[in-house]
Amino acid sequence: MEMKMKDVLNATSFRFNKALGQNFISDTNLLKGIVADSGVKEGDVVVEIGTGAGTLTRQIAEVAKKVYSFEVDKNLIPVHELSLQGLDNVDVIFRDVLKMKDDEFKSIVGDGEFKVVANLPYYITTPLIMRFLESDLKVTSLTIMVQEEVGRRLVAKPNTPDYSAITLAVLLRGSATITRKVNRNMFYPAPNVDSAVVRIDVEEGKLDGEDKALVHRLVRSAFAMRRKTLVNNLNASMGLTKAEATEKLQNAGLDERVRGEALSLEDYIRLSHQF
Ligand code: SAM
Numbered sequence: 001m002e003m004k005m006k007d008v009l010n011a012t013s014f015r016f017n018k019a020l021g022q023n024f025i026s027d028t029n030l031l032k033g034i035v036a037d038s039g040v041k042e043g044d045v046v047v048e049i050g051t052g053a054g055t056l057t058r059q060i061a062e063v064a065k066k067v068y069s070f071e072v073d074k075n076l077i078p079v080h081e082l083s084l085q086g087l088d089n090v091d092v093i094f095r096d097v098l099k100m101k102d103d104e105f106k107s108i109v110g111d112g113e114f115k116v117v118a119n120l121p122y123y124i125t126t127p128l129i130m131r132f133l134e135s136d137l138k139v140t141s142l143t144i145m146v147q148e149e150v151g152r153r154l155v156a157k158p159n160t161p162d163y164s165a166i167t168l169a170v171l172l173r174g175s176a177t178i179t180r181k182v183n184r185n186m187f188y189p190a191p192n193v194d195s196a197v198v199r200i201d202v203e204e205g206k207l208d209g210e211d212k213a214l215v216h217r218l219v220r221s222a223f224a225m226r227r228k229t230l231v232n233n234l235n236a237s238m239g240l241t242k243a244e245a246t247e248k249l250q251n252a253g254l255d256e257r258v259r260g261e262a263l264s265l266e267d268y269i270r271l272s273h274q275f
Contacts, residue, residue: 021121151196222260
């Protein structure tokens with residue numbers, strides 16, 4: 001029998017740890033909505049980051065074949081004993097995936113395809129996205145709760161203030177969509193920002209045939225100093241003279257005064273062909 005989240009927290013005298021970004025969700029419709037947004041289906045292996053009280057874990061487990069849920073706060077063990085009772089396809093692992101090497105991760109989750117679904121502590125959003133997108137792990141999508149502002153950045157278009165290195169990091173591997181906005185009052189305790197659920201779909205073979213490492217370096221270089229022109233950034237971090245950088249931009253059909261934030265992924269790929 002499934003217990004209400006607040007009853008579980010009361011019964012176990014759980015004390016929230018603010019420093020770990022503990023803002024939990026108990027609304028079943030919202031939890032089911034996040035799982036629906038993720039496209040998780042029967043037979044899928046899911047990695048969840050931040051088990052919390054296990055409310056999202058339970059909804060994922062009702063659909064997926066297997067859930068590996070990572071959490072760092074061992075004070076949640078008594079909570080899980082009640083909230084995850086009766087689920088035989090859930091493993092809770094008290095480890096920080098940000099500090100795990102790929103081999104260790106694979107020794108737990110296996111080497112097959114998996115989806116990430118998570119209501120994350122906000123301070124690990126970017127490192128967590130990068131941890132999966134920059135690895136060779138077979139992640140096929142990430143559906144994550146993020147601060148609304150970060151959600152806008154993840155789906156931003158070139159030449160807008162939200163367009164940033166993380167936008168391009170996602171575009172290098174796939175594409176992102178905001179699937180829903182979530183009001184702060186849906187969390188307990190309520191944080192002081194609204195949120196959005198973002199789904200990042202990894203596109204197999206994206207950028208195949210391109211020099212991926214070079215495109216990555218160009219993007220990092222372009223956003224290293226956002227207020228500088230691309231020529232100045234290429235000069236500072238790609239070992240080019242300004243004249244060489246200018247020539248490469250011109251040969252790629254780009255204006256020599258352009259800033260990195262105006263370039264689309266296709267522009268970066270064209271520029272990489274000049275090296
Ligand atoms: N998924 C739950 C929910 O939706 O109610 C909990 C969400 S809460 C925003 C985030 C959870 O992540 C907290 O339980 C926190 O202890 C845990 N956490 C914090 N840092 C973590 C890390 N590096 N790895 C895994 N979990 C972490």
